[in-house]
Structures are given as structure tokens and as C-alpha cells.
Amino acid sequence: MSHDAQAGRVLLVGAGPGPVDLMTVRAVRAVESAQALLYDALISDDAIALAPPGCVRIQTGKRAGRLSMHQDEINRLMLRLARKGLRVVRLKGGDPSIFGRVGEESAFLQGHGVPVEVVPGVTAACAAAAQFGFPLTHRGEARRVVFTTARLEAGALAGDWSAASDPEATMAIYMGGEVAGALSERMIAAGRSPDTPAVAVEQAGGVEARLYPCTLGTLAAALGETRGGPVLIVIGEVAAQARSAGDVLEELSRAVG
Known part of the structure; x- marks a missing residue:
């Protein structure tokens, strides 16, 4: 050719x-x-x-x-x-x-x-929100979304986490599964309540996706249950609306039935 x-x-x-x-x-x-x-x-x-x-x-x-x-x-x-x-x-x-x-x-x-x-393509945060039935923004709860990554440098979480203190910000954290403990501590230190709803989504968008509901304070424990796939973490009030894929499908079935 x-x-x-x-x-x-x-x-x-x-x-x-x-x-x-x-x-x-x-x-x-x-x-x-x-x-x-x-x-x-x-x-x-x-x-x-x-x-x-x-x-x-x-x-x-x-x-x-x-x-x-x-x-x-x-x-x-x-x-x-x-x-x-x-x-x-x-x-x-x-x-x-x-x-x-x-x-x-x-x-x-x-x-x-x-x-x-x-x-362009569908990013993991949008796929996870659609798959598990929660919004990334929501009137009265989440006025903005922050897309970020989390990594350790010299044993400490790198970057500026001042945005984490905003209770109306949904934090969508990519590649943060291995530093969940440090992430939780840093966000709480920045002023976010440990009771803030959170979810970890493994393999977002795929047929084998799994949802791990938790709070900011229990995030590290929830990540300990994952199976090693790529993990997206979502922290904010909207995470409380997340439902398992089975629940979402059941509701859709009732709606069309």
C-alpha cells in the first residue's frame, strides 16, 4: 500500500x-x-x-x-x-x-x-454517575465538579486540596485508589466532614463495574474491598444518591413494564 x-x-x-x-x-x-x-x-x-x-x-x-x-x-x-x-x-x-x-x-x-x-469520549466520572444513578451536580447540593488525580510525593499527598473544603463541590478523583487513606485525611484536614457521602466505582461503565458506597471517613476501608481494577472515587453529597446497578435496572424494568 x-x-x-x-x-x-x-x-x-x-x-x-x-x-x-x-x-x-x-x-x-x-x-x-x-x-x-x-x-x-x-x-x-x-x-x-x-x-x-x-x-x-x-x-x-x-x-x-x-x-x-x-x-x-x-x-x-x-x-x-x-x-x-x-x-x-x-x-x-x-x-x-x-x-x-x-x-x-x-x-x-x-x-x-x-x-x-x-x-472526545465519555469520561469515567460521567459513566459512573449514569451507571449507578447519581448526578455529578444537583440543585442545592453540588454547584460544581472538580476532576483531579491523587498521588503521593515524598510520602505526602501532592497538590493543592483547598477546593476539597467546599461542601458544594463534587470531587471526582481519578487514579486515587492506592492513596485513599492519605486522600481521606487530607480532605478532612482541609475542612470536609468525615461524614460526607462517597463512593468508589471499580471499572466504571463496564459490565463488571462495582459500587462501594461509603463516607469520606470510611473511604480507605471501602477501597480495601476492591478487586484491583481501575477505581474512580466520587466524594460529595450527590454520592448519597448512588444505587447499585441491579437497583437501577429493576427500577427501569418497573418503569417500562
């Missing part, structure tokens, strides 16, 4: 939280037309299978706490493939603009003259 070197381009595509039916139509079409597919570790087999025969498929890793391809290697690989005239799809879990390094990759590629298109 010959390729026009001027036609190479990169699409930074959000695959959503896992299931193919939560991908956007534009995302599906992008993968179906890919000539090179670079995908993260959490991308489902069904999403990868959308790529056409002959498409170059490369797993780049990018899962917290696991070995993966370094970001500069990924950047150079995308550039090299695009310069061969290929339509390159960089398939990321969730939404590329939320902890997906879309800014770094776009700047690198555009700085080397490669056209870039970003295709």
Missing part, C-alpha cells in the same frame, strides 16, 4: 470507559478507518477489533503503576507513522482531554507539522 507523505495525520480519540457502545460514532469511525492504531492498556478488545485488516496495532501501555511506553517514545512513534502518510489513531481510555496528555501530544505533533484532530 502506498501512502502520500503529505496525507499523514493523527487522531487523538477517546474510547470512553470501556464498552464499545459508550464510544461516540465519530470515535468508532476513526478506529474503523485507522491505518495505525496506538492504544492504551485499558482499551477493550472489542474496541481494538474495530480496526480494519492491515491496520498496524501497537499497545502503548499507559496504565497507572504498570510498565508502559514512555511518553516521548509514543510521541516519536506517532510522528514517524504520520510521516509515512498513515492515518494514525491514538486511542485513549475515557476522554483525551481529562488526564490523557492530549495537550502534550498535540503540541509535539503540531510543532512538527502534523495535523491533529481530537475526538
Whole structure:
């Protein structure tokens, strides 16, 4: 197959939280037309299978706490493939603009003259809220949403957590499962009540998703029950509305019955 070197381009595509039916139509079409597919570790087999025969498929890793391809290697690989005239799809879990390094990759590629298109996706917090029947904002309870990550630096939780003291802010915390104890302590120290409702959602959006209701004060204990899958933590009054997937399905069945 010959390729026009001027036609190479990169699409930074959000695959959503896992299931193919939560991908956007534009995302599906992008993968179906890919000539090179670079995908993260959490991308489902069904999403990868959308790529056409002959498409170059490369797993780049990018899962917290696991070995993966370094970001500069990924950047150079995308550039090299695009310069061969290929339509390159960089398939990321969730939404590329939320902890997906879309800014770094776009700047690198555009700085080397490669056209870039970003295709948004459903992020884990939105998928979890829809799946387990709670809102991220709610009149009288939650006027804003904070998307953040949690990590330890020198044994302490990194970053500015002053927003955590706002009782009307829903905190959606990505990649925080391993530091739940430190997270809980830091938010309580910032002024959030230990009785604030919270949930941990494992594998949000997928058929094997699990809900762990708790409070800010009992968050660490709840995380001890998870099975090792990717975990999203939601803290705020809206978390009290969360229901198990079975309860949600039962209510839907009664509504249509």
C-alpha cells in the first residue's frame, strides 16, 4: 500500500470507559478507518477489533503503576507513522482531554507539522454517575465538579486540596485508589466532614463495574474491598444518591413494564 507523505495525520480519540457502545460514532469511525492504531492498556478488545485488516496495532501501555511506553517514545512513534502518510489513531481510555496528555501530544505533533484532530469520549466520572444513578451536580447540593488525580510525593499527598473544603463541590478523583487513606485525611484536614457521602466505582461503565458506597471517613476501608481494577472515587453529597446497578435496572424494568 502506498501512502502520500503529505496525507499523514493523527487522531487523538477517546474510547470512553470501556464498552464499545459508550464510544461516540465519530470515535468508532476513526478506529474503523485507522491505518495505525496506538492504544492504551485499558482499551477493550472489542474496541481494538474495530480496526480494519492491515491496520498496524501497537499497545502503548499507559496504565497507572504498570510498565508502559514512555511518553516521548509514543510521541516519536506517532510522528514517524504520520510521516509515512498513515492515518494514525491514538486511542485513549475515557476522554483525551481529562488526564490523557492530549495537550502534550498535540503540541509535539503540531510543532512538527502534523495535523491533529481530537475526538472526545465519555469520561469515567460521567459513566459512573449514569451507571449507578447519581448526578455529578444537583440543585442545592453540588454547584460544581472538580476532576483531579491523587498521588503521593515524598510520602505526602501532592497538590493543592483547598477546593476539597467546599461542601458544594463534587470531587471526582481519578487514579486515587492506592492513596485513599492519605486522600481521606487530607480532605478532612482541609475542612470536609468525615461524614460526607462517597463512593468508589471499580471499572466504571463496564459490565463488571462495582459500587462501594461509603463516607469520606470510611473511604480507605471501602477501597480495601476492591478487586484491583481501575477505581474512580466520587466524594460529595450527590454520592448519597448512588444505587447499585441491579437497583437501577429493576427500577427501569418497573418503569417500562
